[in-house]
Amino acid sequence: MKIRDQMTRDVVTVTPQTPLGEARSLLEEGHLRCLPVVTAGRLTGLVLQSDPRVSAAPPHTPVQDVMAPATATVGPQSRIERAARLMLQHDIRGLPVVDQDGMLLGVLTASDLLRAMVHSPREHLVLSLDAAARAVGPRFRLFLGGGPQSATLMRRYSAWVRHHTP
Incomplete structure (x- = not known):
């Protein structure tokens, strides 16, 4: 089973210049753990709800000052088993799905994996x-x-x- 068939395509994103207060609101209102940071559609980092810098920095701080690197990503052609291994290996609950040029196509969450298995x-x-x-x-x-x-x-x-x- 391919990731492209299970991933969430409608993803809430921010830009590196987005104020942190706005990003926090998006995380809270959407019940999200992570926000992909994109520049012209290309993944440049992640705003993680669990990152202490995100909760400590002033609301006017640009997201680029606190974003984390996307250490693990998958392609749409990858198998969901690979994604499951990466999530376990990195102890994360979601993976950005990017094409060969780094363009964000969607995310694959733990919920998406469970839905696929069911x-x-x-x-x-x-x-x-x-x-x-x-x-x-x-x-x-x-x-x-x-x-x-x-x-x-x-x-x-x-x-x-x-x-x-x-």
């Missing part, structure tokens, strides 16, 4: 769950206690995935 055919769900389990394997084992039971469960899960994957 509405996808069973084999896509199995492959997606398998990719996620491999990406978080060590965390999963730690959650289970890391003992012999977790190893047994991981072996059973892997066998189940092999058996149920076309």
Whole structure:
């Protein structure tokens, strides 16, 4: 399943010159965690709700003074499993979707991934769950206690995935 089929296309954005007070209002009113910063359609950074600089800076501060770099992005042709791995690896809940020139096409959120899994055919769900389990394997084992039971469960899960994957 491709990202282009699951991403959110209607994205609220700001420019580097947007006053921070306006960006904060957009985050709050839209119940957003992140605002892409664009210049002529090209992604230049992100305003993150969780960034202490965003809450501490005066409202008239230009967004460019507090924006964070977009450390992880995906292309529209990428598979959603890749996006899931990146989100887990970077501990983020959304990814900007950009073309080869850096133009912002949309965002893929954790909600978009869950929606894709719920509405996808069973084999896509199995492959997606398998990719996620491999990406978080060590965390999963730690959650289970890391003992012999977790190893047994991981072996059973892997066998189940092999058996149920076309």
